[in-house]
Amino acid sequence: MQVVIVATPAEVGRLAAAKIGHLVRSRPDAVLGLATGSSPLAIYAELTRQVAEEGLDCLQVRAFALDEYVGLPPEHPESYRSVLMRDVVKPLGMDPSNVHVPDGAAADVAAACEAYEARIAETGPVALQILGIGANGHIGFNEPTSSFASRTRIKTLAPKTRADNARFFGGDLDAVPRHCLTQGLATIMSARHLVLVATGTGKAEAVHHLVEGAVSAMWPGTVLQHHPHVTVLLDGAAAGRLQLAEYYRQTYLAKPAWQGI
Numbered sequence: 001m002q003v004v005i006v007a008t009p010a011e012v013g014r015l016a017a018a019k020i021g022h023l024v025r026s027r028p029d030a031v032l033g034l035a036t037g038s039s040p041l042a043i044y045a046e047l048t049r050q051v052a053e054e055g056l057d058c059l060q061v062r063a064f065a066l067d068e069y070v071g072l073p074p075e076h077p078e079s080y081r082s083v084l085m086r087d088v089v090k091p092l093g094m095d096p097s098n099v100h101v102p103d104g105a106a107a108d109v110a111a112a113c114e115a116y117e118a119r120i121a122e123t124g125p126v127a128l129q130i131l132g133i134g135a136n137g138h139i140g141f142n143e144p145t146s147s148f149a150s151r152t153r154i155k156t157l158a159p160k161t162r163a164d165n166a167r168f169f170g171g172d173l174d175a176v177p178r179h180c181l182t183q184g185l186a187t188i189m190s191a192r193h194l195v196l197v198a199t200g201t202g203k204a205e206a207v208h209h210l211v212e213g214a215v216s217a218m219w220p221g222t223v224l225q226h227h228p229h230v231t232v233l234l235d236g237a238a239a240g241r242l243q244l245a246e247y248y249r250q251t252y253l254a255k256p257a258w259q260g261i
């Protein structure tokens with residue numbers, strides 16, 4: 001696991017976007033894993049700039065979302081399908097038919113989850129998966145006690161996650177769905193490169209467990225300690241509880257530029 005600590009959330013976004021831009025330039029139909037929420041917004045903003053100013057072409061990029069709410073119609077402005085179309089697909093000039101989101105409105109949820117897994121298996125592997133992390137340590141919506149062997153399935157959102165996400169629903173907790181479909185931890189682990197971004201003091205405890213804690217289903221992100229290629233990009237606040245922060249800083253400074261992240 002490579003831990004990179006930089007000064008600002010914008011710098012976190014720039015580093016991740018530089019890696020993604022490089023990947024798409026070398027493989028125009030690369031398969032990306034997309035996260036929603038606040039953490040990846042700086043990445044999408046920087047990629048949008050690369051599209052506008054540097055001619056980055058994302059038309060052939062294929063992508064899979066990590067998760068989707070259950071109980072919101074797909075056209076709801078806060079469904080993850082809508083959010084991704086608005087914040088990623090449109091600004092990056094991607095082809096919407098190349099972008100897949102679990103079907104949170106499906107009548108047969110189990111079949112929808114199986115179909116999603118099958119599509120990832122057909123199209124994948126995901127070359128680079130963007131991840132955020134919940135304050136309770138979830139990745140995707142794999143809440144504490146999720147199985148490390150889990151695949152795409154329905155989950156009940158933890159009270160902390162619903163409270164944190166109420167900000168996207170005008171602060172109205174009752175408007176936040178109670179269930180979601182999420183890629184499982186094993187699904188996420190099958191991506192080639194996992195790039196997790198976290199900023200702000202609210203993530204410091206989860207980041208501490210993720211990087212330096214014991215591997216435990218109580219902190220689902222700790223499963224990443226078993227993945228051979230993980231990059232954790234943090235600002236100083238999110239890195240605030242890391243015991244070896246100075247070591248990570250020195251390691252990154254000493255890294256040859258050609259290695260990138």
Ligand code: F6R
Nearest residue numbers: 035036037038039132133134140
């Ligand atoms: C979103 C997702 C979640 C978020 C996490 C952090 O697709 O899978 O794991 O990454 O809840 O959310 P933010 O970035 O809003 O703090």
